[in-house]
Amino acid sequence: MRPNWPALLCTLMTLSFSAIAIEKDAPTIPIPKISGEIQVDAKLDELQWKNAKKVQVNNVTRPYDNVPSPVQTEALLMEDGETFYIAFIAQDPDPSQIRAFLRDRDRSWGDDxxxxxxDAYNDQRLAYRFLANALGVQIDGIENAVTRRESDSWDGIWQSKGEINDNGYIVEMALPLRMLNFNEGLDIQEWGIELVRFYPRQERLRISNIYLDRDNNCELCQLATAQGFSGAKQGQNLTIAPSAVLGRREERDDDSTDWKSEDLQEVSLDVRWGITPDILLNATINPDFSTVESDSAQLSINSTFALFFEEKRPFFLDNADYFESDYNLVYTRNINSPNYGAKLTGRHGDHSLGVFLTDDEYTNILIPGNRSSSVGTIEDESKALAFRYRYNLGQDITLGWISTMRDGQYYENQVHGIDANIKFTESDTFKFQSVYSNTLYPEDFYEQFCDAEDPLACQDSTNLPPCSIEEGCDTNELVLRTLKDGDFSGSAFKADYRHSDRDWFYRAFYNKQNSGFRGDLGFMSRVDHNRAGLAVERKWYAEQGNWWNRFNIYSDYDISHNDAGELLEEEYDLSANLSAKYESFFRVGYTYRDVVGSRIDKSSLAIEGNTTLFHQNEFNVFAEVKPVSGLYLNTRVESGDGIDYSNNRAGKKLQVRPVINWSVNKHLEIKLRHTYRELDADNANVFMARLTDLRTTYQFNVQSYLRFTIIYNNTSRNPFNSPYTLPEDIDANSKDISTELLYAYKLNPQTVFYAGYSDHHDSTTGFSNLSQDNRAVYMKFSYAWLK
Structure with missing residues (x-):
């Protein structure tokens, strides 16, 4: 029989390709040095690209386990001593199916x-990532292996260009070395790198140039090594960015027709200077620390703990990973209106250091508890300081120290602590953190938390008669947490062991914050709270070509007590999770929980004999899918037993939160998120809350967009189903609408122009009676000089 040479050749090529795709020990990648000018235009027509190092990106690492890629991708790499050039030639069998939309920076996840x-230090702790969609829209950020956190908040200044063609698309990138922290003293640099392609069709493939072992819990430990950059220097690395804000704000009281006006005129200066190749200084004078984009809307009704909001301000975001630890001890949204700020960050060898100092015209403090938390304000000026040090003891141990301080005229808070992260094997890690605090509150600080009209009514809580929910209370947990005689101290400790391999995940953890601990520069919402738990997960993976690709069952148990050993909560969770085609994900879960409600006698912090233990069964479902290009849908449903915290009684709750993100075309995007929450008790409704967040963006090009945001909150309460409050004291209806129209032009993350208008309306009756109570018009301009 004559051999079928075409078929045999095809088989040999497939086997060869498969061998390349699953090669575990990726060879070192030499990066050639070139000279001459390169135009970042996705054309690749300069002669220098013929000498670039070519690397195949051909191994699917997710959702499948290192299988050959169905599409060909070639990466070209070269450098000139100042810039790292990378180009991707991404072939596609049907270019009409390429998913690429014009979006703002970091908003293109889900595209091609x-x-x-x-990893510029090649120490397996931290890595930069630079990504772009097929139109060149940038996504960048930081991946931290020590804290296991990834963030797109960090923004570098670099170039990219993408262009779709008849065979797929080409993306060209130019990464200035001045952005990166690396050891300039080395003759030859050795950096950990991974080249990736995301290919979303019926399923979203993550394609790489390296083999990723699912039994290895550390992805940064498996990067390939890029060798080159001989004599690379970071230069002066100086950025000077002046900015100006102009605007006008008007406000009025609900019962007034007179507007109070305030002109906004602020000039500020930001400086970013690489003092040495290892040390970076950020400084700001009279900064505009406001954010021009609305926070994501959140419902706070029937919630007893403070809400968390993400940081968006550039000064705090630059090298923010230097200050991270397991406890959130540096939450910079606490800092409001400083006159100046300075930050120093750097790495040298196995050492990394971060320190920043700001002042603040007034001081926001999160007051923690075990049944509630809230934000208090001290009107006096204060200063804030954060210090963070880490030391890498070999490749498997990281040791750290953190200190934070806030200091005002009659107020101070200091936190100091140590932490460690230890990797025993590729699958097993252990980490702990131990911190100590000392705090002094102003003598009258407690007054803003008193329920009584006369704050002196809750001054001496120890001598107050019992203050029950039925009688209407003069004091509460927040008063008792802030009514202090002199300074006080406390401690917190947490430990966490994890095992994660291809098939199993185990976790055991313990977390304790005693009643005297305060982390006022951070987001620490619970004290007098000790929690321990166990978790286990079993994972299964489908073979390539099935309608599903991953299934797992997860269960955990945790129990919480206060410092006196009294039970706060005991909880069992069980969930099943399925990932399938069309980038779909489905989770169904069940929770059984024993949890205490509000205190009956609010003049006492006791739990036993002073609270009701509620037994709860809760079911939850979450589903998401991307059925076609540009359309993303998800829905979260929670139903079961709830608590009416205001009246300390059991109820039935329902929450539904659908989300629709629709890219109508390459330029227009509509994002809609709606939250519906209701609670029934004693066979009647207690409240219904509806929150709608609609954002429509027209992206003219990569640099500019126009965005309209409307946030509508419509809450109804039943005045006749609140046993301890008179019906006339309850607003049966409350409505408010916030709107914002924003135009943005961004040449780079620090050279920007914004112009916008925002306002707010509210009403306690019907929609037709909405009354405007504030409005503002503003412009912001900043320009970054790079040297």
Missing amino acids: IVGIKI
Whole structure:
């Protein structure tokens, strides 16, 4: 029989390709040095690209386990001593199916994307990532292996260009070395790198140039090594960015027709200077620390703990990973209106250091508890300081120290602590953190938390008669947490062991914050709270070509007590999770919980004999899917037993939160998120809350967009189903609408122009009676000089 040579050749090529795709020990990648000018235009027509190092990106690492890629991708790499150039030639059998939309920076997840991950110290702790979609829209950020956190908040200044063609698309990138922290003293640099492509069709493939072992819990430990950059220097690395804000704000009281006006005129200066190749200084004078984009809307009704909001301000975001620890001890949204700020960050060898100092015209403090928390304000000026040090003891141990301080005229808070992260094996890690605090509150600080009209009514809580829910209370937990005689101290400790391999995940943890602990520069919402728990997960993976790709069952148990050993909560969770085609994900879960409600006698912090233990059964479902290009849908449903905290009684709750993100075309995007929450008790409704967040963006090009935001909150309460409050004291209806129209032009993350208008309306009756109580018009301009 004559051999079928075409078929045999095809088989040999497939086997060869498969061998390349699953090669575990990726060879070192030499990066050639070139000279001459390169135009970042996605054309690749300069002669220098013929000498670039070519690397195949051909191994699917997710959702499948290192299988050959169905599409070909070639990466080209070269450098000139100042810039790292990368180009991706991404072939596609049907270019009409390429998912690429014009979006603002970091908003293109879900598109066809290519990019690079760089560990410039090659110490397996931290990596930059630079990605772009097929139109060149940038996504960048930091991946931290020590804290296991990834963030797109960090923004570098670099170039990218993408272009779709008849064979797929090309993306060209130019990464200035001045952005990266690396050891300039080395003759030859050795950086950990990974080249990736995301290919979303019926399923979203993550394609790489390296083999990723699912039994290895550390992805940064498996990067390939890029060798080159001989004599690379970071230069002066100086950025000077002046900015100006102009605007006008008007406000009025609900019962007034007179507007109070305030002109906004602020000039500020930001400086970013690489003092040495290892040390970076950020400084700001009279900064505009406001954010021009609305926070994501959140419902706070029937919630007893403070809400968390993400940081968006550039000064705090630059090298923010230097200050991270397991406890959130540096939550910079606490800092409001400083006159100046300075930050120093750097790495040298196995050492990393971060320190920042700001002042603040007034001081926001999160007051923690075990049944509630809230934000208090001290009107006096204060200063804030954060210090963070980490030391890498070999490749498997990281040791750290953190200190934070806030200091005012009659107020101070200091936190100091140590932490460690230890990797025993590729699958097993252990980490702990131990911190100590000392705090002094102003003598009258407690007054803003008193329920009584006369704050002196809750001054001496120890001598107050019992203050019950039925009688209407003069004091509460927040008063008792802030009514202190002199300074006080406390401690917190947490430990966490994890095992994660291809098939199993185990976790055991313990977390304790005693009643005297305060982390006022951070987001620490619970004290007098000790929690321990166990978790286990079993994972299964489908073979390539099935309608599903991953299924797992997860269960955990945790129990919480206060410092006196009294039970706060005991909880069992069980969930099943399925990932399938069309980037779909489905989770169904069940929770059984024993939890205490509000205190009956609010003049006492006791739990036993002073609270009701509620037994709860809760069911939850979450589903998401991307059925076609540009359309993303998800829905979260929670139903079961709830608590009416205001009246300390059991109820039935329902919450539904659908989300629709629709890219109508390459330029227009509509994002809608709606939250519906209701609570029934004693066979009648207690409240219904509806929150709608609609954001419509027209992206003219990569640099500019126009965005309209409307946030509508419509809450109804039943005045006749609150046993301890008179019906006339309850607003049966409350409505408010916030709107914002924003135009933005961004040449880079620090050279920007914004112009916008925002306002707010509210009403306690019907929609037709909405009354405007504030409005503002503003412009912001900043320009970054790079040297």
